[in-house]
Amino acid sequence: MSADSWVQGPSARPPKPKPENPIEAAIAAWLLDLPADLTDTKAKHVHSIVSGAPKRWVVYSPMVLLPAGGPGSKWWGIAESSDPVLKNEQDRLWRLILNKISKKEGKGVLTHLAVNSGIPLHNPTSDVKTSLEADNEADSLENILRTPGGLVMLYGNFGSPLSPSQPPTVQDFEEAFWVSTKQNGITQVWAPRFTMFSRGNVKEKARLLDFQRSSQEFGTRTLGAKLLSNSTAVDLYAGIGYFVFSYVKLGMKRVIGWELNPWSVEGLRRGAIANGWTIKIVRHCEDLYLGTENIIVLAEDNKLALVRLQGLKSDCLDIKHVNCGLLPRSDLSWKMASEMTTNDGWLHLHENVGVEDIQTRKAEIENIFQGWLAERGDKRSAKVEHVEYVKTFAPGVWHCVFDVFINAS
Structure with missing residues (x-):
């Protein structure tokens, strides 16, 4: 018996199965139970999730943070749909993702899901202003507090929105959602709705x-x-x-x-x-x-x-x-x-x-x-x-x- 035939023979160990990606598994389970009467418009949202959903994530207990994807991509577009059927189905998808990642990580129950975004250099404004007025207001429009205004909160209570002109109270701090992580043996804590965190530092x-x-x-x-x-x-x-x-x-x-x-x-x-x-x-x-x-x-x-x-x-x-x-x-x-x-x-x-x-x-x-x-x-x-x-x-x-x-x- 040649060496090649021995390697390929029945006693050879089969290759290890590829580890299941929890996000892909969650989407697959979600698709199985989707209502059969989806319209073409709804199907478009479903297709965007299936084709564009990320395979990576970061856990900041008890939150899972997902990447935004490529420029202009909104794989989470289902969250912006006003369709009542999709509104009901989206929470089931987010819960499945959290559950699958919780089991994969083995670090306790994960309760919140969000999509990451860059920290805008300027505060958003809906006012139409002349260039002169814009120059005069440059300082006030700059996002000097580095507030994560683009965070997409998919699931869980991240705390009530607060006016930036009103300083938060002790009660606001107590009622807010806080997460933590450990880097280099040091614990850091922040409220993701109101504060940035730079993992790359x-x-x-x-x-x-x-x-x-x-x-x-x-x-x-x-x-x-x-x-x-x-x-x-x-x-x-x-x-x-x-x-x-x-x-x-x-x-x-x-x-x-x-x-x-x-x-x-x-x-x-x-x-x-x-x-x-x-x-x-x-x-x-x-x-x-x-x-x-x-x-x-x-x-x-x-x-x-x-x-x-x-x-x-x-x-x-x-x-x-x-x-x-x-x-x-x-x-x-x-x-x-x-x-x-x-x-x-x-x-x-x-x-x-x-x-x-x-x-x-x-x-x-x-x-x-x-x-x-x-x-x-x-x-x-x-x-x-x-x-x-x-x-x-x-x-x-x-x-x-x-x-x-x-x-x-």
Whole structure:
């Protein structure tokens, strides 16, 4: 018997069956029980789901988040149909998807289903305005709170819509729908209807955790645990604690952050508690003073951040890190950030940059900071020590972090 005939013989093991995709399985089960009297219009919605439904998902317990698909694609179009038969059938489909994914993940019952969307740079408006009026209102139309206005909520109660002009109350926070996830051993919490979450920042969070723990190519970054435990980090765009939490876990004495979105502040507060860290929220016009808390968050615009910090005793701060994490660019905060460190320190500047322009931008940033130091008579030097390519933002465009080292020696 030849080797080939032995391999192909009856004793050969059959190939393992391909694992069942829970979304495909849910759709198949849903189709079996669909009413037989679907009209052509209804059938169009059904076809869009069958042909365009995603095969991937992300679980943020107890929510499943599905990708939107290609540009202009709305595979979930059944949710926008006014047909009563389809309205009844859509909830059955969403429940089947949740049930199948729950069994696949084995992480408890999943109760909410949504379709992801990008964070709009501007708030939607239905008013027709002249170009002059639009220019005058540019600041007010910018989505500075990074509210996920395009989130498509398919199943489950995500909380009542609230007017952006009215600040949320404690009751609003209690009645809202909150989710959580763990990245790099750190829990983060947010309300998906009101707050963004960027899954792709996990790499940058991990980099900060290792920034001064391991021996690296940069000798400047080797700081002992004692020095770190007496140092402060500042995050000028704190969000729900993306980088705030990394600095705390790194071993720094405290992190001081600024955040305008009250929902993000509340998510940051809940996340800090979930991780076992202490936190204090300072509201607008309240005095800032240093206590024993791991995290201090100022729920206000960061325009006066430098003034706020200068009101504290500088010998209590020793700021080693300043994070400027606003996209698509954070340059309006850079000059202020350059004045926050008094000894050696690092500024982490986030910006979306065309891949062909990154090295040019690196040189520009270095010259800008050198100029600011010279302008103030500051004898320290500034060097872009490293450019981190975090993730692609668009074809040919990278979300970069420029690490500017302010050197006192």
